[in-house]
Amino acid sequence: MKLTVLGCSGSMSGPAGAASAYLLQAGGYSITLDFGPGAMGQLLRYLDPADLDAMFFSHLHADHCVDITGMHVYRRWFPDGPLPAVDVYSPADGMARTRQIGDDPEDETYSGAFHFKDFGPGARTTVGPMTIEAFPAVHPVPAVGLRIIGPSELDPKQDVIFGFTGDTDLCDGEIEMARHADLLLAEAAFEDGRDEARGIHMTGTRAGQLAQQAGARKLLLTHLQPWTSPENVRRAAESVFAGPVRPVEPGETYTV
Template sequence: MRLTVIGCTGSMSGPDSAASSYLVQAQGPGRDGAVRTFSVVMDLGPGAMGQMLHHVDPADLDAVVISHCHADHMVDLVGMHVYRRWNPSGPLGPVLCLGPSDLLPRLRGVDGTGEGEAYGTEFVFQTAVPGLPVQVGPLTITPFPALHPVEAFGFRVEGPSEASMQQRVTLAYTGDTDRCPSVDAMAEGVDLLLAEAAFVEHRDTATGMHMTGRRAGELAAHAGAGRLVLTHIQPWTDPAVTLQEAAAVFTGTLEAATAGAWWQL
C-alpha cells in the first residue's frame, strides 16, 4: 500500500500545496484475475484536481472518499465531475464516492445546480456508515465518526504491503477532528497515522473542531501508531511548531506532510 500527498494545506490551498487530498494505492487482482493498481483518493480540496494529474489519471480512480462537506475537503468534486462527464475520450462512467449523508446536496450547492442534477453518470454516492467497511479491490476502508462541527468521518484503510501482497498493513486518516473515542479506536495499532493538526496549543482554544500537534501526538502514542504524519496545517502556522508539540508526547517516527511526499507500507 502506498500513500501519496496530493495536497495537505489546512482550511485553504496554500503557496506550496493544494488543500487536503491524499492518494492511496495498492496492487491486487482485478475482475479478470490480472494484478493491477487500485487507486482511491481521500478528499478533494481546492487545487487537488490539478495536482492529482501529477500522480494518477483521474479516469483510473476506483473510489473517491470524502471525510466531510467543508469546502476545503470536497470542492474539487466539481472538477472531477467535469473531468468524468466531458472527457474528450467520452464519458468515463460513474466512480464510487463514499462520504457523509449530505454530500450530494452539498455538491449541488457548490456547483450551482438544482435538485434535478444527480451526477449519476459521474458518481455512485454511498453514505458512510460508522464501522461498516467498504471494499475497493484489495483495500478495506472503514469509516469512524469524527468530532467536528459537521457530520465528519475518519477512515481506517487496510491493504496489502508493498513488500508482499500476503502481508496486511494499515493506515488511518483522521479528516478534521478533535480527540474522541471513535478516532482513538480508528488509529489503534496502525502502521501510519495521517492526523490533522490545524490548531496550536495556547493559541487556538476552541474544542470539538481540530487537534493541535500535541493532541495528534497523544493520539498516536495512545494508539501505538508506527509513524505519525501531521497534516492540515494552515499557511499561517509554522509546521516546526506543530512538530515540536507532537514530539513532546510521541517518540515514534514523526514528520509533517508536504505536497508530493509518499510512503510505502
C-alpha cells in the same frame, strides 16, 4: 499501500499547493481521501482519472471536497467520451453538497459521473485489496476518520494499517480508528498555546496523544494552515509520542 500527498494545506489552499487531498494505492487500485481546492490538478500529475476506483470524504467542508466539481466536469465532458461513474463515499449527503458547490439544479443526479454512497461511523467497504472502515470524529459537521487495511508495499502477502483522521478533535472514535496503525495521517491545524477552541481540530500535542494512545508506529501531520508552524506542531507531537513524526508536504509519497 502507497500514499501520495496531493495537498495538505488546512482550511484553504496554501502557497505550496492544494488543500487536503490524498491518493492511496494498492494492488492496482486507486482511491482518493478528501479532494479540496487544487486537488484535481494535482491528481492529474499522478493518475489518469479514468483509473480512479473510488473517492472517500472524511467530511464535506469546502476545503476537503470542493474539487469534486472539477472531477465531475472531467468525467462528463472528456473529449473522447464520458468516463465511467466512480463511487463517492461520504458521511453526509454528497449529492446535495455537490449541487451546492456547482450551483446545479435539483434534478441533477450526476448519475453518469458518480455513484454517491452514505459512509458514516461504522460503515465498511472494500476497494480491491483495501478494506475501508469509518469511525466517529468530533467536528462541527458530520465527519469520520478512515481506517484502511491493505497489502504492504514491501510484502504484498502481509496486511498493514493506514489511518486518516480527517478533521477532528481528539476522541475515543479516532483512537479506535488509529489502533496499531502502521502509518497515521493526522490533522493538527491548531497550535498549542495559540488556539483554545475544542471540538474542531487537534493541536500537535493532541495529535501526538492520539498516536501514542492508539499505539501507532509512525505519525504524519497534515492540514496545517498557512499561518500554522510545521515545526511547532512537530515538536509538540514529539513531546508526547515516542515514534517518528513528520509534517507532510505536497508531492511526497509514503509506503505502508
